[in-house]
Amino acid sequence: MTSTYDHRALEAKWQARWQETGLDEVDLVGARKPYYNLMMFPYPSAEGLHVGNMFAFSGADAHGRFERMRGFDVFEPIGFDAFGIHSENFALKVGRHPRELIATNVTRFREQLMRLGAQFDWSKTVDTTDPAYYRWTQWLFLTLWKGGFAYRARRNVKWCPQDLTVLADEQVLADGTCERCGAQVTERELEQWFLRITAFTERLLANLDGLDWSENTKLLQRHWIGRSQGALIDFPIEGKAPLRVFSTRPDTIFGATFMVLAPDHQRTLELTAPAVQATVAEFIEEAARRRISGQRGDESSTQGVALGSDAINPLTGKPIPIFPSDYVLSGYGTGAIMAVPAHDQRDHSFALQHHLPEIEVVSGNDSPGPHGGTGALINSAQFNGLKAPEPAREVITAALVEAGFGQAHITYKLRDWGISRQRYWGCPIPAIHCPTCGVVPVPEKDLPVLLPYIEDFRPLGTGESPLARDPEFFRTTCPQCGGDARRDTDVSDTFLDSSWYYLRYPSADRDDVPFDPALTRKWLPVTYYDGGNEHAVLHLLYSRFVTMALEQLGYLDFDEPFTQFRAHGMIVMGGAKMSKSRGNVVVPDEYIARFGADAFRLYLLYLGPYPETLNFVDTGINGPHRFIIQVLRLLDQVEAESMATPEPANLARARHRCIRQVTVDTPERKYNTAIAAMMIFVKRLREHDGPVPKAALETLALLLAPYCPHLAEEIWERLGGAYSVHQQPWPDADESLIEDDEVVVVICINGKKRDQILVPAGTDAETLEHSALALPRIQQWLEGRKPERIFVIPDRQVNLVLPG
RNA sequence: GCCAGCAUGGCGGAAUGGCAGACGCGGCGGUCUCAAAAACCGUUGAGCGCAAGCUCGUGUGGGUUCGACUCCCACUGCUGGCACCA
Incomplete structure (x- = not known):
């Protein structure tokens, strides 16, 4: 074996192998220790996955892989939140139809996600724009409606008099102008659908106390509810x-x-x-x-x-x-x-x-x-x-x-959730307006109400959705009286799509139910949810509301969807959010192509603490990349040994220290210091003259598995380990091997370091005190004065305090 | 305005109240090379000193402590959230 690192071949090889063997497809029915490792699904933009997505998925995947090696059956699905006004506006801008655009984007996203090497279970995925999914979004709406959680009311919407379109609140700039054309935005009163989230206001607030969530996220929700x-x-x-x-x-x-x-x-x-x-x-x-x-x-x-x-x-x-x-x-x-x-x-x-x-x-x-x-x-x-x-x-x-x-x-500040959007690219609201019967639900057997492919999806100018332009879509008969009636032409807020997707994943391949009761009981609530704090309020609150409503209506036996939630940080560049207009967008594909997914993952997680806002530095990836090459070189050395090399005590100590650090840091999401610990271990191995023990590389393969899944697999295989490294048990640190025999004790006078001594670990305070006082340098500093007080911290420090 | 969080070398960042700057990037010097890249070795907070070493140093000012990046008080700046929420 040569030490050249052909990451392309190596990563392609393992990704193919994982796929062939279905390594990441979980037996949802037979799993003994279910662990639902959820991460917020991306919106498939035209730009492709950005660095922030990669960062989040790398961290969340490292978490999932770690838990898997800890013995859990980890279900780690991913999907696409592909409806929404962003796609629609972008489609309008470039003059293409959102359906084609999204298909292209999803394909691209899928490829990018595959290349990242996360343990996604692709046999259970969702695409909110797929009728097989949104059929159940419509079911959810009908269920909430029948349960008394949906009603219609008149409410103002933002309206751009120049673009003749309804705007989302975030499309209105601070000075009240339209973000697209700059015209003064006005308001229009329209009758719309609302979901009665305020039915659960007190519960949404009270339950927060018992949730294991990032504190800041809970705080934002409390403020939003505003009691x-x-x-x-x-x-x-x-x-x-x-x-x-x-x-x-x-x-x-x-x-x-x-x-x-x-x-x-x-x-x-x-x-x-x-x-x-x-x-x-x-x-x-x-x-x-x-x-x-x-x-x-x-x-x-x-x-x-x-x-x-x-x-x-x-x-x-x-x-x-x-x-x-x-x-x-x-x-x-x-x-x-x-x-x-x-x-x-x-x-x-x-x-x-x-x-x-x-x-x-x-x-x-x-x-x-x-x-x-x-x-x-x-x-x-x-x-x-x-x-x-x-x-x-x-x-x-x-x-x-x-x-x-x-x-x-x-x-309370919390208001009911308005879900009507007078736009095209969303899930049609399954309601029919009948002149005699009023507003009646679409019968469940008629779902899904398909979003029609209309050529002209530009805003209509009347305040209605572009769907109001398509008589074939809206002309229908009333399910109650059979008379002529008109479909609701509004579509629903994308937050409705994402308010229940975690219920769908385990049952994604089922077309008879939105979510299978047995699977749901087994896999939900979600064990661990990783996501950005930009969704701290709306998405998470809506999801909690939907869960509570479904529980009350007897569809679920839990009322909180996410047992644990952890917010991750953001990647910025030069202190500013990456954005096209700033021209500081980093395209992850280039990095992956050049350095490999393993190096890229390692680099992103090594940048700093995972929950914080981190700065992307262009040249930073060189370090992790070098580290990988050094590991492979060590592997070459081990393979070159014909005989098993006994492990010297100092290397055993370094190895177990590394295990301990990575084991403690990984679940705490201190990925940066876990990686640093592995770098230190590799440094010790490189400094060591003499053959490298096989145990060192075996351990590295295991510890690296959550971080560099391909590399870890390669090392494991070359050492003769059984496929797959990701199914091995996580190693244990042997505390008895970790302690140093000798430690440096610092001698201070009035808190300033003046000398140091090397003593056997565990030397008692009295001995340390005597040794310290006997040191010539210390005596020189004391100039014959006697310390007033002496503080001894065994194995660390002796502080001599002089009077005055 | 209110509520959170943060502030450490040229840069990203480490540090159960006990040697600040781990680890990495970048820089500098060197090895290899016709040369360059890569790789490898050394060095790298500031100031003073030939040196041993000394002094200073974690946003600012105070405090607690034998000892403070770490705890407390006040302030400044940055980031995020909410924003006439009565």
């Missing part, structure tokens, strides 16, 4: 219904000197005095314009006009004026607030602008002016002296309840 505890308070209005507000600080009600309504609050006009009708109407109109264009800002938050009518502060009995202003939103709480300018920054700014009085009701704060309000109540009648926020909040809420002015209440 606020407070009270609903009614402010009476003479001759009219009272005005209801939500406040988290009912204890500050004595400081409420005015009220603010969202400009689009239902009662704004009703509460407007005749004299100012015109002014208020104008203000409301302007505010609407600001809201739609996203141009609400610091200036507009102090703008407002008095409605000319007063509300009564229920506890003081005093009339206070009412204003509409941008800084109160109609969509949160009741869309109205009691303003407490002495204790709220926004209310304070507004009060300054409009010369409204401030009443301080919480004292005991060091800083004057508006503050959060922690202290004791003042100016609050019989409540003076109570500590705020608690127990004042509780006491005043009780008083309000007693007097019939309020009730304790909790609000």
